[in-house]
Amino acid sequence: MFGLLDRLHHTADGLDGLPAWFLRLAAPAFAYPLAYLVNLSINSAIIPEQWKTAIIRPVAKVPHPVEPSDYRPISVVPVLSRMVERLVVQTYIYPAFEDDAMRCNLQDQYAFRPTGSTTAAIIAILQTVSDLLNTNDYVIIIALDFSKAFDTVRHSTLASKLAQLQVPDNIYNWLVEYLMERKHATRFAGQISVAAAINASVVQGSGVGPAEYDVNASDLHPINSENYFFKFADDTYLIVGARMRSTLQEELDGVAHWAANNNLRLNTTKSREMLIPRGGRWRTEVPPPLAMERVGSLRILGVTIASDLSVSAHVDALLNAGARSIYALRLLRAHGLPDHALKIVARATTINRIQYAGPAWWGYANAADKGRIQRFLERMFKSGFLTEQDTDIESQMTAADYNLLRAVVRNERHVLRHLFPSEKPRIYDLRPRAHNFILPLKDDSNFIPRVLFRF
Numbered sequence: 514m515f516g517l518l519d520r521l522h523h524t525a526d527g528l529d530g531l532p533a534w535f536l537r538l539a540a541p542a543f544a545y546p547l548a549y550l551v552n553l554s555i556n557s558a559i560i561p562e563q564w565k566t567a568i569i570r571p572v573a574k575v576p577h578p579v580e581p582s583d584y585r586p587i588s589v590v591p592v593l594s595r596m597v598e599r600l601v602v603q604t605y606i607y608p609a610f611e612d613d614a615m616r617c618n619l620q621d622q623y624a625f626r627p628t629g630s631t632t633a634a635i636i637a638i639l640q641t642v643s644d645l646l647n648t649n650d651y652v653i654i655i656a657l658d659f660s661k662a663f664d665t666v667r668h669s670t671l672a673s674k675l676a677q678l679q680v681p682d683n684i685y686n687w688l689v690e691y692l693m694e695r696k697h698a699t700r701f702a703g704q705i706s707v708a709a710a711i712n713a714s715v716v717q718g719s720g721v722g723p724a725e726y727d728v729n730a731s732d733l734h735p736i737n738s739e740n741y742f743f744k745f746a747d748d749t750y751l752i753v754g755a756r757m758r759s760t761l762q763e764e765l766d767g768v769a770h771w772a773a774n775n776n777l778r779l780n781t782t783k784s785r786e787m788l789i790p791r792g793g794r795w796r797t798e799v800p801p802p803l804a805m806e807r808v809g810s811l812r813i814l815g816v817t818i819a820s821d822l823s824v825s826a827h828v829d830a831l832l833n834a835g836a837r838s839i840y841a842l843r844l845l846r847a848h849g850l851p852d853h854a855l856k857i858v859a860r861a862t863t864i865n866r867i868q869y870a871g872p873a874w875w876g877y878a879n880a881a882d883k884g885r886i887q888r889f890l891e892r893m894f895k896s897g898f899l900t901e902q903d904t905d906i907e908s909q910m911t912a913a914d915y916n917l918l919r920a921v922v923r924n925e926r927h928v929l930r931h932l933f934p935s936e937k938p939r940i941y942d943l944r945p946r947a948h949n950f951i952l953p954l955k956d957d958s959n960f961i962p963r964v965l966f967r968f
């Protein structure tokens with residue numbers, strides 16, 4: 514308990530008014546009694562009433578908000594509650610996710626799981642699209658949108674799905690108790706509204722809510738085995754090859770039926786369809802559009818992919834954001850921020866933004882796109898915002914590829930492991946290799962074949 518309290522980061526406090534800095538400072542005095550109370554709460558499945566009320570802080574989505582829809586509601590639960598919830602998730606729920614039955618149900622879910630990430634989700638999507646293009650004239654990607662998915666999850670339905678987890682009875686009872694008699698109040702302009710009772714949502718801002726949404730969506734699967742779902746929390750992508758286009762409406766009806774049974778709503782007006790032809794050009798008649806907007810490029814978990822699988826639009830967005838960062842860095846320098854601090858800020862913004870999901874999209878960037886990024890980083894170096902080492906983007910991406918490959922090799926339960934080819938047994942004691950996977954067909958674009966040939 515002392516370790517948990519001592520590592521608390523600065524964060525907003527909840528209804529109990531106990532800030533993180535106070536709990537961290539008083540950890541030596543509070544650790545023992547809090548450990549006793551937490552153990553008592555978990556063993557008896559009783560949760561303090563203060564932990565069941567969340568404070569909603571409206572955050573403006575537009576520069577000049579004028580109506581409630583212009584705000585994004587950010588839910589804040591007490592710091593102690595979040596700490597205990599994360600403890601329950603890491604100690605009981607994540608191990609339960611590795612149970613064979615639950616692991617199979619979560620195989621298409623890449624969020625809020627050990628080793629899960631947006632990078633892994635994008636890699637899996639692009640690899641599946643490439644595999645389907647080998648036997649189909651085109652592939653359909655549909656980005657499905659569920660209206661307020663986290664806010665409308667029915668507690669009774671979620672409780673029945675949580676029963677599938679292989680956790681001790683007291684932990685299941687604790688999770689159910691956490692959902693019962695919940696309330697929320699809104700804090701705005703220094704005042705707090707009257708608390709209102711709720712019987713839906715996975716309690717955004719909580720430590721257990723993300724994992725609970727994984728459980729809630731674990732029974733959403735394609736009706737036909739040749740179609741694919743890829744999920745990152747509520748961001749859901751349906752991938753169908755041309756040969757299975759006749760099943761597309763059946764899949765969409767199945768999604769709508771699942772959503773209705775789970776108190777969700779499939780929003781077709783915000784869903785998007787993108788067609789990817791084999792080789793980037795159409796050899797057959799373009800199929801008619803669905804009852805949703807058809808787009809030429811799709812932003813998949815923060816990375817823009819065009820219908821020809823190019824990422825030039827994504828590079829454009831990176832460079833535009835980088836140009837704005839240069840302006841901000843110049844302002845910081847003008848206000849006296851030292852050079853070493855400027856470099857830290859530049860790495861935390863520009864470099865991290867470029868490296869985001871790099872193993873997934875870097876192989877699809879052409880030489881011109883890579884050159885544009887390289888020249889931009891050299892410009893930042895000449896301006897004094899980066900070191901010369903920071904400008905070597907190719908080495909940085911190679912290191913990211915290698916690190917992800919090593920993570921997959923070391924962990925047989927990595928979320929990407931099922932996409933890798935089988936391992937080839939070694940009967941001789943040869944020199945150490947980065948991996949023992951059987952080499953697939955050579956492909957310099959997709960992550961898996963690219964790193965298996967390179968390392």
